[in-house]
Amino acid sequence: MFKTLRLTLAIMMAIALLLQACSPKPADSQSDELQGNISISGAFALYPMMTRWAEEFQRLHPKVTFDISAGGAGKGMTDAVSGAVDIGMVSRGIKPEEEAQGAYGVAVTKDAVFPVVNAKNPVAAEILAQGISQENFIKIYITGEITTWGQVVGKPEITDEIHVYTRSDAAGAPEMWAKFTGDKTQEDLLGIGVNADPGLLEAVLKDPLGIGYNNLGYAFELASGNPVAGVLIAPIDLNNDGKADDDERIETMPEAIQAVATGKYPSPPARPLNVVTKDKPTGVVQTFILWILTDGQAFVGEGGYVQLTPEQLAESLEKVK
Amino acid sequence: MTNSSNLASRQKQEKTTRRTIFIISLLPLTLIIAVTVALVVRSWPILEQYSLWELLSGTVWKPMRGQFGFWPFIAGTFWVTAVGVILAVPPCLLTALYLAEYARATTRVIIKPLLDVLAAIPSVVYGVWGVIVIVPFVGDVLRPALSEWLGFILLFASNQPTGYSILSGGIVLAVMISPFIIAVTYEVLMTAPQDWRLGSLGLGATRWQTIRYIIFRQTLPGMIAGIVLGTSRAFGETMAVMMVVGNVAQVPRSVFDAAYPLPALIANNYGEMMSIPLYDAALLGAALILLVIVLIFNLASTLVLQRLLGRNWV
Numbered sequence: 001m002f003k004t005l006r007l008t009l010a011i012m013m014a015i016a017l018l019l020q021a022c023s024p025k026p027a028d029s030q031s032d033e034l035q036g037n038i039s040i041s042g043a044f045a046l047y048p049m050m051t052r053w054a055e056e057f058q059r060l061h062p063k064v065t066f067d068i069s070a071g072g073a074g075k076g077m078t079d080a081v082s083g084a085v086d087i088g089m090v091s092r093g094i095k096p097e098e099e100a101q102g103a104y105g106v107a108v109t110k111d112a113v114f115p116v117v118n119a120k121n122p123v124a125a126e127i128l129a130q131g132i133s134q135e136n137f138i139k140i141y142i143t144g145e146i147t148t149w150g151q152v153v154g155k156p157e158i159t160d161e162i163h164v165y166t167r168s169d170a171a172g173a174p175e176m177w178a179k180f181t182g183d184k185t186q187e188d189l190l191g192i193g194v195n196a197d198p199g200l201l202e203a204v205l206k207d208p209l210g211i212g213y214n215n216l217g218y219a220f221e222l223a224s225g226n227p228v229a230g231v232l233i234a235p236i237d238l239n240n241d242g243k244a245d246d247d248e249r250i251e252t253m254p255e256a257i258q259a260v261a262t263g264k265y266p267s268p269p270a271r272p273l274n275v276v277t278k279d280k281p282t283g284v285v286q287t288f289i290l291w292i293l294t295d296g297q298a299f300v301g302e303g304g305y306v307q308l309t310p311e312q313l314a315e316s317l318e319k320v321k
Numbered sequence: 322m323t324n325s326s327n328l329a330s331r332q333k334q335e336k337t338t339r340r341t342i343f344i345i346s347l348l349p350l351t352l353i354i355a356v357t358v359a360l361v362v363r364s365w366p367i368l369e370q371y372s373l374w375e376l377l378s379g380t381v382w383k384p385m386r387g388q389f390g391f392w393p394f395i396a397g398t399f400w401v402t403a404v405g406v407i408l409a410v411p412p413c414l415l416t417a418l419y420l421a422e423y424a425r426a427t428t429r430v431i432i433k434p435l436l437d438v439l440a441a442i443p444s445v446v447y448g449v450w451g452v453i454v455i456v457p458f459v460g461d462v463l464r465p466a467l468s469e470w471l472g473f474i475l476l477f478a479s480n481q482p483t484g485y486s487i488l489s490g491g492i493v494l495a496v497m498i499s500p501f502i503i504a505v506t507y508e509v510l511m512t513a514p515q516d517w518r519l520g521s522l523g524l525g526a527t528r529w530q531t532i533r534y535i536i537f538r539q540t541l542p543g544m545i546a547g548i549v550l551g552t553s554r555a556f557g558e559t560m561a562v563m564m565v566v567g568n569v570a571q572v573p574r575s576v577f578d579a580a581y582p583l584p585a586l587i588a589n590n591y592g593e594m595m596s597i598p599l600y601d602a603a604l605l606g607a608a609l610i611l612l613v614i615v616l617i618f619n620l621a622s623t624l625v626l627q628r629l630l631g632r633n634w635v
Contacts (some may be wrong), residue, residue, distance in 0.1 A: 161482040166569035169589045185385045192485045193568025194581055196591070199452075206457065207483065 002095060014166050035063035036284040042089030043078015044197065045111055045215055046273045049303050050089060064284060072121050073172045077103060080276045086285045088276040091172030106316045107272035108292050110306035112260045113173045113180075114219045114250070114269070116201070116227070116235040120208040122160050124232060126153035131237030131244035134266075140164060140211065141181045141189050149209065154242075165212040166201045168193030170188055172271065175212045179268040205230045211265070213269070214312055216256060217304045225253035238266060253304060260306040272308065289320050337499075357612060364606035367599050376606065382570040389603045391610060393570045397487075398614065399578030400573050401562055402493025402555045405498060412546055413502040417544075421510035422518075422532055433507075440500035448564035451493040455566050459492070460484020464577050478575045485567035488576040493561050498551035505547030509540045542626050549622040557617050559584035583611040 040050060047070035054066040069081075071092045080088030081101045094105040115137065117127060130153055139146040140162060150158030166189045167174040178184040194203045197218045204212040205228070220227055227233050233251070235244035247264050250256045259265035281289055293316050301308050308316065361368075366377070367389060379390025416436075420429055460483050468479035513536050521531040567579025568589065591604050 119523070127357070168563070168585070187383050187385060187570075191569075192481070192483050193589075194485070196562055196570075202452070203485075209482065235508050 032285060033063055034061040034284060037065045037067060038087065038285055038288055039067040039085040040087045041069045041071055041085045042077045042087075042276075043073040043089035043091035043273070044070045045073075045172055045217070046089040046109075046275075048217070049060065049109060049273075049300070050307050052287075052299050052303055053292055056296065056299060057291055060291075064288070072170070074170055077276060080278055083278055086277065087281075087289070090274045090276050092175045092271065094274060094276065098276075103276050104279050104281070104319075105274040106289060106293075106319050107278045107308055107312055108275050108289070108295075108316065109273050109300050110260055110270060110308055111273050112166055112216050112256070112265055112267075112270035112306070113176045113213050114216065114256065115211065115213050115236065116204050116219055116231045117211050117234050118208045119230050119232050121149065121232070122208070123149045123153045123155065123158060126155070127234050128232065128249070129244060130154075130242055131235035131248050133237040135240070136181070137236075138182045141166070141177070141191065142184055144190050160209050163207050163210040164191030165194055165200055165207075165210055166191035167197075167200055168195050171197075173197065173213065173215050176271045180266065201228060201231065212256040216253070216260070216306070219302065220253040220256065222253070222304050229253075236266065242268050257301070257304070257306050261309070263309070270306075272312065273305075286320060290317070293317050293320065323530075337434070337497055353616075357609070360605050360612065364602045364609050367602035367606050372601070377610075380514055380572055384600050384603060387599070389606075391583075391600070391607065393572050394581055394583045394586050394607060395610065395614070396572045397566070398556060398584075398611070399446070400487045400576075400580050401490040401494060401566060401582050402552060404576060405494030405555045406548070406552050407497035408491055409499050409502060409551060410555040411553075413499050414506060414544065415440050416499075417503050417506035417510060418532060421507050422528060430577075436500050438472070438498070440504070444497070444558065444560040445564075447497050448495055448561035451489060451561060451565040454485040455489045455492050456484035459486055459489045459577075463488065468577065476575055477577065481567075481577070481579060482577055483567070483579075485543070485565060485579055486577045487566065487573055487580045490562045490566035490580065490582075493553050493565055494558055497558060497561060498555050501554060502547050502551040505550055506544050509543030510536065510545065512543070513540055542629060545622070545626060547620045549619065553615055553619060557611065559586055559588050563588055 038054075040054075047068070050068055054068060056117060058064055058066065067085075070089075073089070076085075076088030076090050076221070077094075077098055078088075079085040080090075081098065081103050088103075090105060091111065094103055099105075107288075115132065117124065121127065132152060136152055140152070141164065146152060147162060148156075148158065149160045149162055150156050152162070166177075167186070170186060174186040174189060178186050178189050181189070192203070194200045194212075197215055198213045201214050201218055204210040218228070219231070219233060221229070233256070234247045235250065237244060238248055239245070247259070250259055250265070256265070260267075260270045263270075275289060275292070277285060277289075280286075293313060296312070297307055373388060376389060376391050378392050379388065380392045381388045381390045382393060420432060423431070430536045452594075463481065464479050464484065467477045471477040472479065517535050517539070518531055521535045522528070526534070562582060563585035566582065566585065568581050568585055569579040570586075571578070573580045586607050587604055590600070
């Protein structure tokens with residue numbers, strides 16, 4: 001799979017280069033032009049954004065080449081710390097053990113994990129109207145006290161069982177979801193384990209009684225901005241008033257992005273996406289990360305990602321400078 | 322060139338050839354040893370901290386809290402493999418018998434390559450097929466039906482509401498190992514001398530009697546060897562099983578429970594969790610356990626076969 005990604009990327013880059021060759025050359029006569037190769041690996045969550053950034057950065061600095069592969073947050077971290085790549089993409093927090101090994105993380109954009117249920121859920125209307133409280137999510141995903149959809153919406157006469165799905169592979173999304181459900185870790189989450197983001201979405205899509213959670217980019221269709229046909233985003237009832245307020249109800253991708261950017265959507269499950277280097281970045285890698293945090297932020301919205309708040313951006317910049 | 326020098330050079334060539342082939346044939350053996358040693362070395366940190374018994378019999382898997390119980394994974398491996406092999410063996414033996422004893426040459430020419438194609442389908446394709454077809458079938462049809470009629474037998478009790486289960490894993494596995502069992506069994510049946518068949522038929526036996534009393538008895542060890550090969554493959558099959566088996570770290574009680582076999586544990590987490598202390602060692606320990614299980618299984622079945630026959634069959 002990674003090979004395919006690499007191949008796709010290589011083809012994309014080739015096309016990009018070709019287009020560039022056709023376009024008139026920018027009048028760039030700097031004597032010490034930026035050059036070098038930047039290798040990047042890690043989280044699937046950040047991969048599409050990173051390829052976009054690399055493409056744009058290369059347009060500005062044709063002599064900088066990129067080698068990007070996706071293989072999960074843990075791999076990005078391992079690769080960056082071991083020196084196998086220059087930059088690791090990590091879609092979760094950085095653990096103290098990793099920092100002790102020299103991992104130097106900087107937040108570059110935000111993403112969020114959303115709870116999803118099947119659109120044919122027997123209590124779909126009630127869920128949209130009432131939302132699901134954090135406490136109830138804990139009872140579904142951690143303690144297992146809630147086992148029927150009736151219990152979720154306070155209608156004990158409905159005895160349809162909840163089919164709980166979770167991720168089987170170690171990843172950033174389940175880590176964040178577990179953090180949201182009472183500061184737990186992935187291994188504490190109940191439910192049938194399904195492999196990867198699309199797999200989890202597919203399981204909920206096929207099961208009217210299913211519940212799962214997905215990254216922003218998977219829960220919504222990029223083209224239309226609506227949730228993927230067949231699933232609903234379950235509102236999180238943050239103030240426990242038993243109804244989904246306007247702030248809590250998220251129906252489209254722009255709304256989701258807005259809610260995450262303004263902090264109305266809780267964090268976790270909203271999370272900063274990090275790039276990790278071994279110790280403080282230098283040279284061309286530093287220039288690239290600085291560019292991501294400044295001009296590069298212009299491309300964040302189009303990919304379905306969320307901009308960091310100005311304070312977070314300033315903090316990241318401070319760390320890299 | 323004189324005759325003697327020619328002979329000497331031929332002998333020398335013979336010697337070199339023999340030695341080269343011998344050394345090359347040692348490679349697989351050294352490979353097994355090298356793999357085992359590497360796994361032992363890398364899993365040493367966890368073997369040092371916990372007793373072997375604690376690791377093998379522990380039922381709680383919470384690496385973040387330092388609890389490394391492998392029993393759910395070992396049990397899961399055996400459950401899925403057993404269900405797969407039990408489902409696969411009867412139809413496979415019958416298919417091979419039909420192909421070898423009953424089918425016309427043209428039928429054979431058509432069916433045999435098709436079966437070989439089954440063996441060439443990538444694992445992940447079987448996995449996708451399992452998710453799309455088998456999981457809903459088990460969840461919506463088999464589970465309600467079997468647990469209603471046979472639910473009093475704990476083996477068929479329904480404890481969780483989806484089709485992601487040992488049975489789904491077993492069915493996918495059965496389909497995947499079938500081509501191997503059929504191919505080996507078929508080849509073994511074809512080695513039975515034609516004279517036996519002609520002699521038996523000539524004495525007035527029916528085809529079925531011939532198969533049952535002559536062919537089957539003589540080829541049984543070879544058939545068992547075919548099943549052993551299929552079972553060994555089943556132990557290690559990862560991708561397809563992982564996609565349908567539910568991946569819940571619990572000790573299963575029923576074929577409708579979710580399970581978490583060893584290969585799935587390794588594939589889901591290897592390379593991801595290296596920053597947690599001992600996780601790396603624990604995963605390589607899981608690989609070591611799997612290797613040991615397969616080795617013991619193969620050794621044991623070889624010994625049983627030899628004991629059965631009093632001679633070297635496999």
